[in-house]
Each structure stands twice: as structure tokens, then as C-alpha cells.
Amino acid sequence: MWYDIAMKKLDCLKGKLIVSCQALPEEPLHSSFIMGRMALAAKEGGASGIRANSVADILEIQKQVDLPIIGIIKRQYGDNPVYITPTMVEIDELMTVKPDIIALDATHRERPDGRSLKEFYNEIRSKYPSQPLMADCSTLEEMIQASELGFDFVGTTLVGYTEESKGVRIETNDFELIRKFLQVKKSPVIAEGNIDTPLKARRVLELGCFSVVVGSIITRPQVITKRFVDAIE
Secondary structure (H helix, E strand, C coil): CHHHHHHHHHHHHCCCEEEEECCCCCCCCCCHHHHHHHHHHHHHCCCCEEEEECHHHHHHHHHHCCCCEEEECECCCCCCCCCECCCHHHHHHHCCCCCCEEEEECCCCCCCCCCCHHHHHHHHHHHCCCCCEEEECCCHHHHHHHHHHCCCEEECCCCCCCHHHCCCCCCHHHHHHHHHHHHHCCCCEEEECCCCCHHHHHHHHHCCCCEEEECHHHHCHHHHHHHHHHHHC
């Protein structure tokens, strides 16, 4: 029952824009206060949801907006490449603020604690059965596996950011990766990763994605500025 209620609340994201409001410690806008204001600005611009990193940022964003939040914790464990909500430690921390969706790395890479994705997924479901989950994937095979495991949402977040997807761009051949997945699975897709123009955002929704996340091109001024500078020079 509670799971159905949680999922029903997310219907408002269908066909809509989610804005990623994140700034890492080394970035100039790193501040929970600033991320809260960034989320408010995104809401005023028409965003229907927010993706946020860290308990502190989520708490501040929850004070500023009443939009659904995809929550993550980025944490590095040594030289392990998995850093988006990598272990149960981060899941437990996120559940203290209960984001509407928790996203986690769902790639085939070994996790910091040595668990397989299936083991990790099953533990989360056992402990928090009503919590909606999003799989951050980088390849078609990972997306299919996440769908078969039972993730509520399958994301393209890590396309091009892993060794398995190195050099791949999400928009290649008119978002072929997304089209291929939707031909074989019905899991809701949240398109994310290098979707840096309004036309790309509209296109993934036309192809059948549940919703679309846009981040850097809206919320990272240094990235936006560099694009202009590179074009000028």
C-alpha cells in the first residue's frame, strides 16, 4: 500500500523536466543554501522535480520547494569507481530525509563492499520495501539488468562515464540506446547525462522516456561560461 502511494506521487514527473541541483566541494557554488535557492529558481522556471546530492542539500531543498526529489550521496571509497550511493551506509543516510526516489550506481562494476548489484538491491528492498529506486546505468545491458531486478526507474546517468561506455554519447543515432531499451523493456526511463539542449530534452520525451534530468547546463555556471569561451576562442 505505502509503495503504491509513493509511486503514485511520482506521476507528476511524467513527461516533465527534473533539474539536477548539485555542486561538489571543489566547485564555487558548493553550499546547501545555494542549492536550495537553485532548486527554488528551477521550480520558478517550471521544473517538476529536483535531483540532489547529500543529506544536507536535500534538507535545504525540501525547505524551499515541494517538488519530488531524486536523492543521491556521492562518496568515494579509495580508488573504487562506484561513487553514486555506493553502499547501504549511504542508503540509510538518505532514508533519514526520505527523498521521493533514491538513485544508485547500477553498473556492472564491483562495489566498494564487494557486493553484487543484485545483493545490494535485495537488501535495500528488504529493509525499505516502499522506497522507489532509480538505477543509474551506462550501457544497454545494465539497463536491462536493472529492469529485470525490479528498479522503479532506469536512468542513462552514467553513459559515457564508465570504461564500458567510454566514448559513447547518449544522443548517438538519435538516442539509439534509449530506443533499443524501450523496444525490449517497459520500465520507466529517466533520461540523464549530457542532455544539454532543450531540443535533446524534448526528443527523449518524444521517444517515450518517463522524464528527463538536466543538470550542468542549467545549474553549473562555470560549465556554461566555458562553452561560451570555447566557442569564442
